[in-house]
Amino acid sequence: MPSKVYVTGLGIISAMGVGVSETLRSFSTEKTFVRHPEILKTLLKEQYPLGEVRFSNEELKSLLKINSKQSFSRTSLLALIAAKEALFSSRQKESPLGIGVISGTSVGGMDKGEYLYDGYIRKNGKFNLHDAFVHDCGDSTNKIVSYLGTQAYSTTISTACSSAANAIMLGARLIKAGKLQRVIAGGTDALTRFTLSGFRSLMILSDEYCKPFDQNRKGLNLGEGAGYIVLESEEILNKENRKPICELTGYANTCDAFHQTASSPDGNGAWLAISQALALAGLNAEEISYVNTHGTATPNNDLSESMAMKRVFGEKMPPFSSTKSFTGHTLGAAGGIEAVFSALSIRDKIIFPNLHFQDKMEETGIQPTTDFKKEVEIKHVLSNSFGFGGNNSSLVFSAC
Amino acid sequence: MLKKETYINGFSSINPIKDSGNEEDVFRCVEPDYKTYIDTIAVRRLGKIQRMALVGAKMCLENAGVNLPDAIITGTGLGCLSDTEKFLGNMLDDESGLHSPTSFIQSTHNTISGQIAIMLKCYGYNNTYSHRGLSFERALEDASLLLLENTENVMIGAVDEIPDSTLKITQKVKTFYSKSHRNEPVAGEGVHYFLLSNAKQPNSILLKEFSSIEGKVSYEEILLECKRILLSAGIETREVDALILGTNPNIDELHYQQLQNELFLNSNVLQFKNLTGESFTASGFGVVLACKFLLGQTLDERMYLKKKHSKAQTVLIYNQFKGISHSFFLLQNV
Numbered sequence: 001m002p003s004k005v006y007v008t009g010l011g012i013i014s015a016m017g018v019g020v021s022e023t024l025r026s027f028s029t030e031k032t033f034v035r036h037p038e039i040l041k042t043l044l045k046e047q048y049p050l051g052e053v054r055f056s057n058e059e060l061k062s063l064l065k066i067n068s069k070q071s072f073s074r075t076s077l078l079a080l081i082a083a084k085e086a087l088f089s090s091r092q093k094e095s096p097l098g099i100g101v102i103s104g105t106s107v108g109g110m111d112k113g114e115y116l117y118d119g120y121i122r123k124n125g126k127f128n129l130h131d132a133f134v135h136d137c138g139d140s141t142n143k144i145v146s147y148l149g150t151q152a153y154s155t156t157i158s159t160a161c162s163s164a165a166n167a168i169m170l171g172a173r174l175i176k177a178g179k180l181q182r183v184i185a186g187g188t189d190a191l192t193r194f195t196l197s198g199f200r201s202l203m204i205l206s207d208e209y210c211k212p213f214d215q216n217r218k219g220l221n222l223g224e225g226a227g228y229i230v231l232e233s234e235e236i237l238n239k240e241n242r243k244p245i246c247e248l249t250g251y252a253n254t255c256d257a258f259h260q261t262a263s264s265p266d267g268n269g270a271w272l273a274i275s276q277a278l279a280l281a282g283l284n285a286e287e288i289s290y291v292n293t294h295g296t297a298t299p300n301n302d303l304s305e306s307m308a309m310k311r312v313f314g315e316k317m318p319p320f321s322s323t324k325s326f327t328g329h330t331l332g333a334a335g336g337i338e339a340v341f342s343a344l345s346i347r348d349k350i351i352f353p354n355l356h357f358q359d360k361m362e363e364t365g366i367q368p369t370t371d372f373k374k375e376v377e378i379k380h381v382l383s384n385s386f387g388f389g390g391n392n393s394s395l396v397f398s399a400c
Numbered sequence: 401m402l403k404k405e406t407y408i409n410g411f412s413s414i415n416p417i418k419d420s421g422n423e424e425d426v427f428r429c430v431e432p433d434y435k436t437y438i439d440t441i442a443v444r445r446l447g448k449i450q451r452m453a454l455v456g457a458k459m460c461l462e463n464a465g466v467n468l469p470d471a472i473i474t475g476t477g478l479g480c481l482s483d484t485e486k487f488l489g490n491m492l493d494d495e496s497g498l499h500s501p502t503s504f505i506q507s508t509h510n511t512i513s514g515q516i517a518i519m520l521k522c523y524g525y526n527n528t529y530s531h532r533g534l535s536f537e538r539a540l541e542d543a544s545l546l547l548l549e550n551t552e553n554v555m556i557g558a559v560d561e562i563p564d565s566t567l568k569i570t571q572k573v574k575t576f577y578s579k580s581h582r583n584e585p586v587a588g589e590g591v592h593y594f595l596l597s598n599a600k601q602p603n604s605i606l607l608k609e610f611s612s613i614e615g616k617v618s619y620e621e622i623l624l625e626c627k628r629i630l631l632s633a634g635i636e637t638r639e640v641d642a643l644i645l646g647t648n649p650n651i652d653e654l655h656y657q658q659l660q661n662e663l664f665l666n667s668n669v670l671q672f673k674n675l676t677g678e679s680f681t682a683s684g685f686g687v688v689l690a691c692k693f694l695l696g697q698t699l700d701e702r703m704y705l706k707k708k709h710s711k712a713q714t715v716l717i718y719n720q721f722k723g724i725s726h727s728f729f730l731l732q733n734v
Contacts, residue, residue, distance in 0.1 A: 043496040106508060108530075117485070118492050120572065121565045132573040136478055137509065138532035154614065155538045156531040158479065158509035166527060173545055197491040198504035255472075255517040255526035261505050272523055388505070389514025391526055 005172040006237055006244035007397065009090025009230030011082040011186075012340045014327045015051035015223055018063070019085055024344065027326065030372055032209050032355050034221045034328045040191045044200070048207055050191055051223025051328025053078060064147070071130035073109030074190035074224070076140040082226035082336070083144045083184050090230035092182070093240050100153040100180040101144050102171045103228075104163025104187030106332035106387075108137035111192045140188055153180060158332070161294070161387035162253075163187045164227065165335030165395055169251040171231045181236045186228030186336025195331065196222060202261060210297035210329075212322035213306065213368045215359040220296040223328020227336030229343065246346040249380070250281030250396030261388050262300050267308030269392040270294075274312050274382065277394035287380055288318045288396075290351050292338045293368075294384040295322020296329050305384065306364040319369045319376075321354035335385035335393065342381040342397045349376050406544050407604040407734070409553075410464020410595035412456045413688040416588055417675045417700065425577055426567055427588035427677030432459075438519070447482045447506050449561040449591070450515050456591040457516045460555060464595035469555040471525035471546055472513045475539035477532055477680020479509035482563045512559055525551065533725025535560075536681040537612045540596075544607075547598045557593045558684020575722070576678065577650065585648035588677020592684035605694050606734045608633045612727040622655050622726060626663065626718065629728050641711045642668040642693050644686050646719030649674040659718060660706075667716075669706040670699070683719040683727055690715040690731045 012019065015033035016026035026033060037045045037052045055063065060077040064084070083103075087096060112128075113135040119127030133139065141156040153174070157166045164187025171185035189195075199205045199222055206219035237244055254276060256269025263270065278285060294305055309317065323341050324330075330337055341352060354368035383395045416427035434440050434451055437458040443451055453474070461467065483506040490499045505511070510528040517526050525546065529538040536558035543554040562570070567587055571578035576587035596607070609629045613621065630637060643664045647656040649671070660669050670693070676685050692699060694712050717729040 047496075114488065114492070116569065117488050117565065120569060122489070122492060129573055132569050132575075136532060137530035138477070138535070141531065154531075155529060155534075155541075158528050158530040159513075159526070160508045160510050170542065173549070177545055177548060179545075193495060194488060194491060197495065197499065198487060198501070198507070201487075201499045201501035201504050203501075253525050253527060255514070255523050257517040257521050257523050259518070260511060260514055261501075269523065387510070388508050389510035389526070389528075390517060391510055391514065391528075 003176055004234040005175045005231050005248045006234065007229050007246050007248055007343050008232050008242065008244050009086040010340045010343055011084065011086030011228045012337055013053055013078050013081045014225030014330060014337055015053060016326055018081060027352055028372060030353055032326055034209055042193050042196060044196055048205055049209060049221055051221060052191055053224055071112060071128060071134050073134040073140065074111045075105055075109055075188050076143040078190055078224065078226040079103060079140045079144055079188035080147050083148060083228045086184055086228040086230050087148055091242060096148050097151045098182060099150045100174065100183040101141060101150050102155055102167040102183055102185040103141040103144060104157040104167040104332050105137050105140055106158060106160045106163055106189050107192055107195055109134035109139050110194050111190045114193055159387055159391040160389055161331050161334055162385040162391045162393040163332035165385035165393035166253055168229065168335065168339055168395060169253060169393060172248050172251055175231055175233045181233045183231045184228050185231055187333045188226035189224060189330055189332040191222060191224040204298040209356050210325055211356040212295035212297040212325055212354055213302050213361060214357050215361050217297045217299060217302060219298050221328040223330040225327060225330045225333050225337055227333055227340045229339050244400055245343050247398045247400050248395065249398040250277040252276030252280060253393045256390030256392055258390055263304035263386060265304060267304040269390050270305055270308035270386055271311050273392040273394040274308060277396050281396040283380055285313050286316050288382050289378040290345055290381045291318055291320035292342050292381060292383045293320050293322045294386045295324055301386065303363055306361060306366050310364055317366055319351050321352050321369045323352050325355035338383050339395060342383045345381050346378045346397060346399045349378055350374050351376055404548050404598050406547055406607040407597050407600055408594050408607055408691060409597045409601050409604050410460050411688055411691050412459035412463055412593045413685060414452050414456050414591040415676050415685055425586060426562060427586060429589045429591060445502055446515065447480060449480055449482060449559065450506060450511055452591040453512045453557060453559050454515060454519055456557065456593045457555060460593035460595055466553050466595055468520055468522055469553045469595065470551045471554040472516050472522055473527045473539040473542050473554065474513040474557040474559055475529045475535035475681055476509055476512060476559045477530065477535045478560055479530060480507055480511050481561055481566050483507040485563055485565045533680050533721030534612050534614060534727065536684045537727045540610065543596050547596060552597060552599060554596045555593060556596060558681035559591050560679040560681045561589050562587045583651050585651060585678035588679050588682065590676060590679060590681065590685050592688050600734060604734050605691050606732045608732050609730040610728060614725060616723055617726065619655050619658050622659065626659060626728060629730055633730055635714060637663045638666055640664055640667045640714050640716045642670055642715045644670045644689055644715060644717040646673060646682060646686055647671045648678055655720060666708055668708050670703045671705050672703055675700065675702060680721060686717040686719050687729055690717055694731060694733050
């Protein structure tokens with residue numbers, strides 16, 4: 001029998017705050033944390049509300065007690081905060097040496113890359129030499145490895161908005177194959193002018209608070225943050241007599257193979273990902289207690305995702321919501337942040353609301369959960385992450 | 401990481417190798433005749449790296465005799481840099497302006513695997529690794545895990561480009577050779593695809609073992625890892641017919657020298673970065689070269705550091721990037 005894979009630690013940073021406790025308090029306000037940015041230096045700040053982490057890079061460094069002169073991208077600072085919390089909350093008895101680190105990111109150190117490119121290439125002038133070494137995706141993972149002092153396997157996945165979900169899936173597969181016993185997996189992405197301008201060029205950025213699954217949704221709010229979970233094998237948990245938060249029972253990675261940025265109207269790739277993840281978990285659709293959707297609030301994603309959900313769940317649609325209405329779309333971090341939410345849903349028996357919903361979509365007529373539900377028996381949570389490139393991944397978390 | 405056998409049933413390589421000497425300070429790929437392989441009108445808006453990857457994927461599948469792989473995984477150290485540079489330039493020129501989304505759409509690392517999936521209508525597993533000098537190795541490790549999980553055909557790629565601005569920056573920070581920093585490797589590009597399978601075919605090449613080490617390690621650790629791999633495969637050093645080294649011609653990389661002198665005095669020794677340059681995914685070409693050697697194909701004489709005999713049963717590749725990413729691949733004819 002392949003080993004079961006358990007979730008034992010959670011770490012998060014987003015516009016909702018630093019750490020699991022603050023994030024939960026933020027949820028109970030039932031208000032969005034998306035607002036006009038104060039830290040990102042952009043000419044578009046009056047135009048678009050964003051899910052911005054409230055701390056500057058210097059403040060993040062002092063939270064992490066980093067004094068080094070080394071260059072840190074914002075993406076890696078966010079990663080360190082969340083990965084550290086995940087590791088400590090898992091109450092490891094052994095040193096972190098043997099823990100694998102699998103991290104997803106979409107733009108990596110682009111926040112530094114922008115200034116480097118501007119300074120050196122365009123103005124042929126001043127730039128910080130060290131910034132050149134933090135532009136690539138692998139840098140943020142290396143920073144986690146050296147900050148936490150892990151020495152086992154590490155790797156970086158970059159599949160846009162499904163990066164973190166794919167990182168978690170790889171972590172589970174490596175544990176099941178017996179290659180690793182413990183893994184920190186998730187993802188990180190910082191807000192950058194590059195992504196802001198990019199999503200704007202695609203005309204899928206809303207200048208209002210996003211309204212996932214609403215008939216009149218105008219697009220997404222970009223966000224930033226990091227979310228990591230600690231995965232461990234059944235064997236280790238039994239040996240150390242520690243209790244998990246929940247089990248990761250299902251996962252799947254499929255490709256929509258339709259268009260580089262748009263999802264197919266029938267949501268075929270999403271349907272494949274959800275149904276394969278359920279099959280691996282050995283679950284029927286009606287056993288899902290809550291779906292934490294990808295729910296970006298773009299016209300295209302929400303239609304495609306709800307078509308796929310209709311196909312999977314039929315008329316028996318489980319409670320579902322998009323927590324991106326609180327955090328904004330954190331791109332490569334989204335799957336990690338939402339994995340943390342999924343585990344919290346099981347642990348605390350809660351369902352997060354979908355903010356700003358008013359009218360059902362004409363095409364599918366499905367209704368998300370709009371109030372913060374407590375004391376709900378949550379057995380299985382499905383978490384969806386769909387990205388550019390048709391990269392669709394779904395995860396299933398189950399109560400133990 | 402291997403238990404079940406991993407066979408290479410097909411491969412392709414788009415690389416910078418030209419017939420005559422290469423005097424430039426960067427090795428850029430010789431672009432293929434796109435229209436032989438793909439509908440160039442359909443892909444006219446794609447960047448060079450994506451077009452090359454589509455052709456590379458097609459050539460690889462043709463070589464393997466497979467129409468549709470079950471999974472597509474790409475390893476790329478720096479992703480789609482030309483499109484990134486282009487959109488970055490537009491954004492910086494006019495931050496509050498509205499730009500064409502094309503180069504943004506194509507700037508994400510997963511554009512490469514994504515476009516191949518769209519071309520092939522491949523709905524299966526699709527992933528992209530971007531982990532510096534081990535990006536290709538990580539793609540390969542995932543593929544071998546998929547084969548272990550009973551996926552039949554997995555296509556993996558090693559893809560990197562080096563457009564002008566990136567070249568300028570990387571030269572400035574001494575990652576690559578420039579007129580002011582001569583003791584660095586010359587930057588290169590490459591697009592290499594492989595069809596891996598757990599099913600043996602007549603022309604299959606067995607990927608017997610592979611491993612990677614991350615971080616600065618001593619020569620002793622490299623030596624130990626090399627011996628461990630050979631031992632685990634049950635192969636004596638004298639049975640290694642060719643040693644392929646990721647050595648850079650203009651710099652002194654002691655690990656390479658020591659390894660060949662200590663263990664492989666009677667093996668053929670080959671290099672390739674004198675013709676392809678260095679990149680985060682250069683080891684991909686090492687694997688291409690090993691496959692060609694094992695299949696008895698004629699190799700460019702400029703690649704031979706030492707020519708000993710013509711036996712071609714077992715090949716070992718050792719590659720490292722900047723002393724911090726090391727990998728070994730052991731391949732055999734079956």
